[in-house]
Amino acid sequence: MISDGMAEVLRLLQRDEGFDAAADVAVLAAVTLGVTGLTVSLATGGDRAELMWCTDDAAGSFEDLQFTLGEGPGPEAVRGDAMVLVPDLALVRPERWPALSVEAAGLAARAVFCFPMGIGAIRVGVLTLVRRTAGPLTDGQVGDAQVLAHALAGRALGSVVPGPNGAAPADSADALLHAVVHQATGMVSVQLDVSLPQALLRLRAHAYSSGRPLTDVSRDVVARRLRLDLNGNGDGNPLPVSDKD
Amino acid sequence: MAREQQLTKVFVEVADSLIDDFDLIDFLQRLSERCVELLDVAACGVLLADEHDVLQVLAASDENTRLLELFALQHDQGPCVECYRSGRPRTNIDLADPNASQAWPQFTPAALQSGFLSTNAIPMRLRGRVIGALGLFQTRDSALSDADTALAQALADVATIAILQQRTLAHSETERGQLQYALTSRIVLEQVKGILAERWQVTPDQAFAAFRAYARSHHHQLSHLARLIADGEFDTDQIPRSPRHR
Incomplete structure (x- = not known):
C-alpha cells in the first residue's frame, strides 16, 4: 500500500497542468521518500536524456555525471528494466562503474536509488533518488518510488492527449493490465512505422477522440476491425494494405 | 502415465x-x-x-x-x-x-x-x-x-x-526488483506478439506460437529475444512464419 504522503504527491501530479509547474511536487516527493533530492530524466531517443525534474544541485550533478559517462545506477536501471538500489556508493566495487567511481567521490550523493519508468519495451526514462547519507530505503519507500515512477511514465506517455479540463487521462490505469492493449501497440507501431511509445500515443489519441475505452479500441485493432492512420484517426474499416508510405 | x-x-x-x-x-x-x-x-x-x-x-x-x-x-x-x-x-x-x-x-x-x-x-x-x-x-x-x-x-x-x-538479474538485489522485471518481461512479450502479428499478417496467438517455437528450438530466452525484437535488434525474417502466411 502506498503511503499517505505519496498519495498526496499523486493527487498533485494529476491536478498539475504541466511539468514546468511541478517543482513543488518534486520536492514533496523527495521528502516523502526520505531522500535529499531527486531527478526525473526522460529518454529522448538515443542515449541523451532530458532532465524533467531536478530538485537540487546535488541530485542534478549526479544525474548529469552518470549520463555523461554513460554508466551508473541510472543507465543500468534503464538497460536492465529493473530498479537499481545503491544504499552506499562508497561500498560499490569500482569495477562496476569505473569512471563513475572516480568522479562521484567529489559529489554530495552518498546513496542513490534508480527506478526505470516504462511500459514493457517502452522506455520512458528514469527516476533517481539521491541522499547525502548512506542507508537503504525502507520497503515502503521502495514501493512508493515504484508507484511514482509508474505514474510519471503514464503521464509522459499520455501528455500529448489533454484530458477533459486537464484532468483525467483518456484511459483508466487498469487499461494497461490488458494484454490486448500491448498487442495493439505493437501492431500499430508496424502499421504506421512508428516507435512503440508513439504507437501507444496514437491509440490513446484515438480512444480519446472517439470517446471509447482504450481496451475497446485495442481489441478492434487486434481483430483488424480498425486501422489507424498517421493522424491517429481510424475509419472503422480494416484496410488490408496501407496506401501510405 | x-x-x-x-x-x-x-x-x-x-x-x-x-x-x-x-x-x-x-x-x-x-x-x-x-x-x-x-x-x-x-x-x-x-x-x-x-x-x-x-x-x-x-x-x-x-x-x-x-x-x-x-x-x-x-x-x-x-x-x-x-x-x-x-x-x-x-x-x-x-x-x-x-x-x-x-x-x-x-x-x-x-x-x-x-x-x-x-x-x-x-x-x-x-x-x-x-x-x-x-x-x-x-x-x-x-x-x-x-x-x-x-x-x-x-x-x-x-x-x-x-x-x-x-x-539474469545479477544486479537486481531486491525481491521487488525481480517482481518488477518479471512483470515488465510479460508486457514486452505482448508488444512483440503485436509486432509479429502485423508483420506476418496473422493473429497475435499464431505469431506467439511461431515465435516460441523458434526461441525454444534455438535456445533463446523468450524474454531476451522479445526485447531484441522490440528494440529492432533482431531480424524477424529468421523466424519461420506460421503456415498461414502468404
Whole structure:
C-alpha cells in the first residue's frame, strides 16, 4: 500500500497542468521518500536524456555525471528494466562503474536509488533518488518510488492527449493490465512505422477522440476491425494494405 | 502415465530449469501446463501483484488472448484477488452458484462464457508475504481433493521460487526488483506478439506460437529475444512464419 504522503504527491501530479509547474511536487516527493533530492530524466531517443525534474544541485550533478559517462545506477536501471538500489556508493566495487567511481567521490550523493519508468519495451526514462547519507530505503519507500515512477511514465506517455479540463487521462490505469492493449501497440507501431511509445500515443489519441475505452479500441485493432492512420484517426474499416508510405 | 511418474518428470524438469539459466515466462508457462496435467484442470494461470497491489498475469497454460483476458479480469475481483488478500486458498468455487456472480459480477459471467464450471485460487507465498496467486479453472464438475490442493500449493511455491531465482538479474538485489522485471518481461512479450502479428499478417496467438517455437528450438530466452525484437535488434525474417502466411 502506498503511503499517505505519496498519495498526496499523486493527487498533485494529476491536478498539475504541466511539468514546468511541478517543482513543488518534486520536492514533496523527495521528502516523502526520505531522500535529499531527486531527478526525473526522460529518454529522448538515443542515449541523451532530458532532465524533467531536478530538485537540487546535488541530485542534478549526479544525474548529469552518470549520463555523461554513460554508466551508473541510472543507465543500468534503464538497460536492465529493473530498479537499481545503491544504499552506499562508497561500498560499490569500482569495477562496476569505473569512471563513475572516480568522479562521484567529489559529489554530495552518498546513496542513490534508480527506478526505470516504462511500459514493457517502452522506455520512458528514469527516476533517481539521491541522499547525502548512506542507508537503504525502507520497503515502503521502495514501493512508493515504484508507484511514482509508474505514474510519471503514464503521464509522459499520455501528455500529448489533454484530458477533459486537464484532468483525467483518456484511459483508466487498469487499461494497461490488458494484454490486448500491448498487442495493439505493437501492431500499430508496424502499421504506421512508428516507435512503440508513439504507437501507444496514437491509440490513446484515438480512444480519446472517439470517446471509447482504450481496451475497446485495442481489441478492434487486434481483430483488424480498425486501422489507424498517421493522424491517429481510424475509419472503422480494416484496410488490408496501407496506401501510405 | 501414473501420477507418480508424472510428478517425477515435473520434479526433474523443475530442478533442471532452476539450476540453469532459464527464461521465467517460459518456465512459468510450462509449469502452468504441468499444473493442468497433474491436477486434471482445464486451465491454469500465474498472477503476480504489481507495485499497486494489483494482480497481473505472468503466464498461463494456454497463451490464447481470450484466456489471458479472463485472468486479467481478476485484477480487482474474483477468487484470485480474495486469495491474494487473505493469503488463503479458495478451492472448488462453483461458478454457477448465484453467490459467485453476485460477488464477482464481471469475472463470473466471463468465466462461464469461456466454458468453465468451477475455479480455484492458490496463494503464492514468500516468507509470510503473499506475492500473487495461481488460478485454476475446471470445465468438468470434479472437485479438487485435499491432496490435489496440497500439490497445487507446492506448484505455486515452485513458481514463487522461480520468480526469485532469475539469473539474469545479477544486479537486481531486491525481491521487488525481480517482481518488477518479471512483470515488465510479460508486457514486452505482448508488444512483440503485436509486432509479429502485423508483420506476418496473422493473429497475435499464431505469431506467439511461431515465435516460441523458434526461441525454444534455438535456445533463446523468450524474454531476451522479445526485447531484441522490440528494440529492432533482431531480424524477424529468421523466424519461420506460421503456415498461414502468404
